[in-house]
Amino acid sequence: MNAPAGARNNDLLQETIRKLPAKPNRQLGHLPGDYGLPVFGHTWGLLTNGPKLTESMVARYGPVFRSSALFQRSVALVGPDAARFVLLDQDQNFAARPAWNTILGGLFDNGLLLRDLDDHRSHRRALQQAFKKPVLESYCRTLNAFLAEGIGSWPVDSYFDFYPAVKKLLLDNAIESFFGDDPTRDVAPLNRAFIDMLNATLAIVRRPLPGTNWRKGVRGRRTLEAYLESQLGARKAKPGDDFFSTLCQAADDEGALNDREIIDHLLFLLFAAHDTTSSTLSSMTRILCEHPQWQERLREEFSALPDGPLQLDHFAQLPQVDGFFRETLRLHPPVPAIIRRAAKDFEWGGYALPANTAVFLPVRFNHRLPEFWSSPGTFDPERWLPGREEQKKHSFQWLPFGGGAHKCLGLHFAEMQTKIFLFHLLRSYRITADPGHKPRVRYVPLEIPGNGLPVALSRV
Ligand code: HEM
Numbered sequence: 076m077n078a079p080a081g082a083r084n085n086d087l088l089q090e091t092i093r094k095l096p097a098k099p100n101r102q103l104g105h106l107p108g109d110y111g112l113p114v115f116g117h118t119w120g121l122l123t124n125g126p127k128l129t130e131s132m133v134a135r136y137g138p139v140f141r142s143s144a145l146f147q148r149s150v151a152l153v154g155p156d157a158a159r160f161v162l163l164d165q166d167q168n169f170a171a172r173p174a175w176n177t178i179l180g181g182l183f184d185n186g187l188l189l190r191d192l193d194d195h196r197s198h199r200r201a202l203q204q205a206f207k208k209p210v211l212e213s214y215c216r217t218l219n220a221f222l223a224e225g226i227g228s229w230p231v232d233s234y235f236d237f238y239p240a241v242k243k244l245l246l247d248n249a250i251e252s253f254f255g256d257d258p259t260r261d262v263a264p265l266n267r268a269f270i271d272m273l274n275a276t277l278a279i280v281r282r283p284l285p286g287t288n289w290r291k292g293v294r295g296r297r298t299l300e301a302y303l304e305s306q307l308g309a310r311k312a313k314p315g316d317d318f319f320s321t322l323c324q325a326a327d328d329e330g331a332l333n334d335r336e337i338i339d340h341l342l343f344l345l346f347a348a349h350d351t352t353s354s355t356l357s358s359m360t361r362i363l364c365e366h367p368q369w370q371e372r373l374r375e376e377f378s379a380l381p382d383g384p385l386q387l388d389h390f391a392q393l394p395q396v397d398g399f400f401r402e403t404l405r406l407h408p409p410v411p412a413i414i415r416r417a418a419k420d421f422e423w424g425g426y427a428l429p430a431n432t433a434v435f436l437p438v439r440f441n442h443r444l445p446e447f448w449s450s451p452g453t454f455d456p457e458r459w460l461p462g463r464e465e466q467k468k469h470s471f472q473w474l475p476f477g478g479g480a481h482k483c484l485g486l487h488f489a490e491m492q493t494k495i496f497l498f499h500l501l502r503s504y505r506i507t508a509d510p511g512h513k514p515r516v517r518y519v520p521l522e523i524p525g526n527g528l529p530v531a532l533s534r535v
Contacts, residue, residue, distance in 0.1 A: 085193045091430075092170040092191055092418050097177070099416060099433035101148050106426055108132065108141035108150075116143030125411060125518040129440045139424040146279075147177070149414075149433035152423055154444065155471040158436045160423060161415055162471070162479030167192070171481055173416040174433060178520075179346070181281065182272050182292055185336065186343025188481060195480065197328040202340060205321035206484055212387055213316040214252060215491055219384035221248045222492075223499045229532060234509045236527030237360050242353045245492075246270075253345055254303070255310055255317035265302060269345060271295030277520060296342070303338045318344055348485055354409035354521045355493055357528055362403055362454060363501075364508035364530060369456070373399060374501045374535070385498040387491065398456035400493055401466070404475035406454060409521045411439040413477055438474050439522075447472040504532040 275292020515525030
């Protein structure tokens with residue numbers, strides 16, 4: 076019997092995506108924009124101040140422009156309408172895998188963001204089982220205990236660098252809560268192996284030559300794979316409340332995930348969760364130091380809750396905490412741009428764009444459009460509260476977690492982790508930035524503090 080038309084189309088398109096050349100299309104001369112310096116393009120501008128580069132390009136060329144950075148030509152599609160067009164993708168013009176493969180390929184292969192169409196849908200359904208409410212409630216208990224203990228171990232009344240401290244805390248926590256119970260585990264080598272993988276995502280030389288970050292990253296992957304392989308039997312035999320156990324029970328359309336798929340998904344989840352949440356908590360902490368009155372407001376809101384740990388059911392009673400969370404992600408989205416590759420020729424904004432064009436949506440820039448946000452550069456969590464609710468003008472005006480088929484699967488986990496962190500931090504401490512260090516920001520690959528963010532905690 077013949078396959079139904081939908082399935083045939085899916086297979087044809089999947090084949091087209093698979094055959095796209097690794098390098099994107101360079102024939103973009105008909106579009107407004109410029110490629111900057113020969114060979115290096117706008118790489119320097121992107122690395123030193125990406126937001127300023129985007130602002131100046133939009134001011135010069137408008138909402139569709141071509142540019143070049145990190146040895147790749149691409150086209151920006153600016154604004155929430157463009158974001159909806161690309162992310163809802165009703166005509167199936169865009170693919171995620173070829174775009175993300177240039178950064179993640181060889182390290183985080185076969186993660187959810189490196190899958191498209193039916194293959195993606197089926198694996199996403201399987202992974203969703205790890206993010207259902209009862210499972211989240213169980214992570215919530217673990218997170219309360221872990222974050223309270225971690226924050227409690229930080230120095231009081233003396234300055235320390237917040238960014239490396241929170242990064243280590245979150246990674247130790249992720250290894251515990253993603254990989255599950257293993258009393259014999261030595262976290263330090265796994266932590267190191269993962270950091271080596273992250274560093275390798277930025278490598279320009281992507282061959283395992285001696286001394287290169289790439290070689291370390293590939294070795295890091297092998298270390299983690301070997302560890303996870305050694306734990307598969309135990310997780311299947313005695314499942315716990317962790318992501319690893321849940322994936323061992325999960326099934327896609329073909330049935331249970333195989334061992335290779337479980338490990339690939341788990342490593343990708345660790346990747347997707349780690350830098351994004353470290354970036355969010357660092358931006359929040361910097362803002363709390365700049366606006367100490369918000370420390371008081373959030374503390375007061377938390378204090379009105381019943382005694383005990385923060386639970387998912389409490390979130391509805393925390394509108395100010397929620398506005399604070401959303402406003403931080405509006406001003407400082409950890410993923411500043413979403414990337415895709417055109418699988419087919421398409422049109423946008425009056426321009427014809429050929430298949431295999433690299434496309435990006437400048438999320439951070441979109442979050443500051445004056446058409447959608449009053450005084451867009453000002454930190455103002457009240458814009459989210461009843462009476463103002465500025466977020467309601469366009470369903471794609473606020474996209475820290477993306478949208479459409481690839482919308483962040485861990486967004487509720489991230490929200491939970493962030494709010495639990497704020498709860499334990501603010502209930503016990505005031506936080507101040509070291510006046511001797513002007514806060515600095517690094518924008519690539521994600522927005523993080525440029526100088527470690529030295530802060531001091533003092534007991535409330
Ligand atoms: C504040 C924290 C986070 C932010 C800002 C964030 C942001 C994003 C964004 C923008 C995307 C879409 C990328 C695209 O469409 O190209 C995404 C996808 C994804 N995120 Fe997150 N993320 C966060 C935390 C997490 C956490 C904690 C997890 C897991 C525990 C996670 C798992 C994923 C996964 C699996 C995908 C791929 C979804 C798919 O392809 O269907 N994220 N995230």
